[in-house]
Amino acid sequence: AQKVTQAQTEISVVEKEDVTLDCVYETRDTTYYLFWYKQPPSGELVFLIRRNSFDEQNEISGRYSWNFQKSTSSFNFTITASQVVDSAVYFCALSENAGGTSYGKLTFGQGTILTVHP
Amino acid sequence: DAGITQSPRHKVTETGTPVTLRCHQTENHRYMYWYRQDPGHGLRLIHYSYGVKDTDKGEVSDGYSVSRSKTEDFLLTLESATSSQTSVYFCAISEFFMVQSSYNSPLHFGNGTRLTVT
Numbered sequence: 001a002q003k004v005t006q007a008q009t010e011i012s013v014v015e016k017e018d019v020t021l022d023c024v025y026e027t028r029d030t031t032y033y034l035f036w037y038k039q040p041p042s043g044e045l046v047f048l049i050r051r052n053s054f055d056e057q058n059e060i061s062g063r064y065s066w067n068f069q070k071s072t073s074s075f076n077f078t079i080t081a082s083q084v085v086d087s088a089v090y091f092c093a094l095s096e097n098a099g100g101t102s103y104g105k106l107t108f109g110q111g112t113i114l115t116v117h118p
Numbered sequence: 119d120a121g122i123t124q125s126p127r128h129k130v131t132e133t134g135t136p137v138t139l140r141c142h143q144t145e146n147h148r149y150m151y152w153y154r155q156d157p158g159h160g161l162r163l164i165h166y167s168y169g170v171k172d173t174d175k176g177e178v179s180d181g182y183s184v185s186r187s188k189t190e191d192f193l194l195t196l197e198s199a200t201s202s203q204t205s206v207y208f209c210a211i212s213e214f215f216m217v218q219s220s221y222n223s224p225l226h227f228g229n230g231t232r233l234t235v236t
Contacts (some may be wrong), residue, residue: 004160032166035225041218043160062171090159095225104151104212104225108160 002027004094006109014117021077021112022050023092029053031106032096034068034075035106051075082116089113121145122228124209130234135197139231141209143189147223149212150192152176152184154205155230161208167192199235207231 003008003026013019036048043112059066059086063080079086093106121144124208125200141150143223149168163176166185175182182204183195196203209228 026155037227043206044229045224047224050224093161104149104166104210106153106161106225107161110158110160 002029002032002094002096002107004092004107004109006090006092006112007113009110010115012112012115012117013088015084016081017116018080020080020084020113021079021090021100023075023077023109025073025092025094026074027073027096029096032094034092035093035095036066036075036077037091037093039091039111041088045091048077056100061100079114081086082114084116087114087116122188122209122211122226124207124228124231126231127229128232130236131199132236133200134145135201136235137199137235139194139207139233141192141194141228143192143211144211145211145213146189146212147190147213149214150186151210151225152182152192152194153208153210153211153227154178155208164194164207196233199233201235203233205233207233218230 005024007022029098031055034051038046038048050067056068064077067076089111091111092109123142125126125140151166154164155161156158162178163175163181164178167186170186173235187192210225213217213223
């Protein structure tokens with residue numbers, strides 16, 4: 001069975017600090033997708049990134065970066081120079097298999113509450 | 119924004135009453151999913167659909183049923199609501215594309231329905 005663990009339940013930082021959110025996953029499949037979603041206080045779920053299991057390249061998008069390491073089954077998310085608007089709950093999720101119906105059957109971590117103080 | 123509308127946005131109902139939540143999409147995506155979000159559990163899959171009249175159970179399907187008579191609508195029904203079904207319900211959609219390299223579109227979520235069963 002697949003499993004996603006986000007070890008940090010809550011993180012509190014001061015604006016402009018860098019922060020890393022950890023995500024460790026378990027799966028028996030060799031083909032899978034990993035996701036990060038942001039849930040701001042307004043409650044919607046915002047898609048941030050998707051990475052497939054064959055692409056271990058790290059990705060950077062503005063202040064956001066992701067580090068995917070299959071050797072340690074981790075897909076960590078770093079926010080550089082955090083801002084108050086980054087305050088949200090962040091979810092890591094895993095989808096086994098490459099496509100079709102199974103793609104959307106996500107297993108979510110419990111979420112990390114990030115609070116950025118001014 | 120992905121064209122996903124959930125209705126109602128909020129509902130309070132009494133134990134034992136039937137409740138139907140609606141997810142409407144304008145993207146013509148084949149795959150639709152219902153998730154529930156509870157503190158400490160992240161999001162968990164209830165039911166999903168891979169086409170009109172094609173549905174299947176997810177991880178936490180007991181007490182729920184679904185129907186999909188049109189591509190754009192996916193209904194979630196609680197036949198006899200219980201307090202344990204108090205939760206925030208999210209609908210999600212995706213599509214699978216067979217082009218040069220087949221892939222699924224990122225899973226996009228609706229804004230959620232907050233259901234309280236008293």
